[in-house]
Amino acid sequence: MRQGAVENRDVIVDAARKLFVEQGPGVSKRAIAKEAGVGVATASRHFPGRVELIDAISARALADIETVIDEALTSFDESPRDAWRGAAHAIGEMKLAVLAQALFGALSASAEGGTHEVGEIIGNRAAGLRRVYEPLVDKAKAAKLCPAEATALDIHLGLAVITRPVVETAVSEKYFSEIQQELLDVTLEGLESRARREP
DSSP: OOHHHHHHHHHHHHHHHHHHHHHOTTOOHHHHHHHHTSOHHHHHHHOSSHHHHHHHHHHHHHHHHHHHHHHHHHHHTTOHHHHHHHHHHHHHTTOHHHHHHHHHHHHHHOSSOOHHHHHHHHHHHHHHHHHHHHHHHHHHHHTTSSOTTOOHHHHHHHHHHHTOOOOOOHHIIIIIHHHHHHHHHHHHHHHHHHHHHOO
């Protein structure tokens, strides 16, 4: 793929991700193309259907998580608790729950995406999440920061639920982000406490 084509593809994915989060699953290809600064024909050439676009967005989100976890793994042995908590907070700040909700809504509404394609995307991302999280979760278990029974998907889904965005109001804007960070810290403390009680 030519450099310009790769750049166009990346810009379209970034624009679509932003709009899915902001506007939900019904965002149009025309709106995505406009946000990306490309024509609808260019967007359609890269992503003929909604399913291909959603696959690319979810793959990019997984790559972002992998970057955070790779960084945490490089400093884990030096400071396990800081690396574990830093990764959890960084992933939480990605607000992946609202993206996942929008993507699943778009997949469900997509007439062109059959059950097989949707199931394949979900299966691929779940396998990817397990692959990406497991090295960090295994280290956290060994350091007694996470209970032995916790799985990679438990941790990911927990982070998503705790940091899920709420409807923006003056009150939520002022207080909710701080409360979410505190809830995340309480959850991490709870995981660590459970791990330390294990034999």
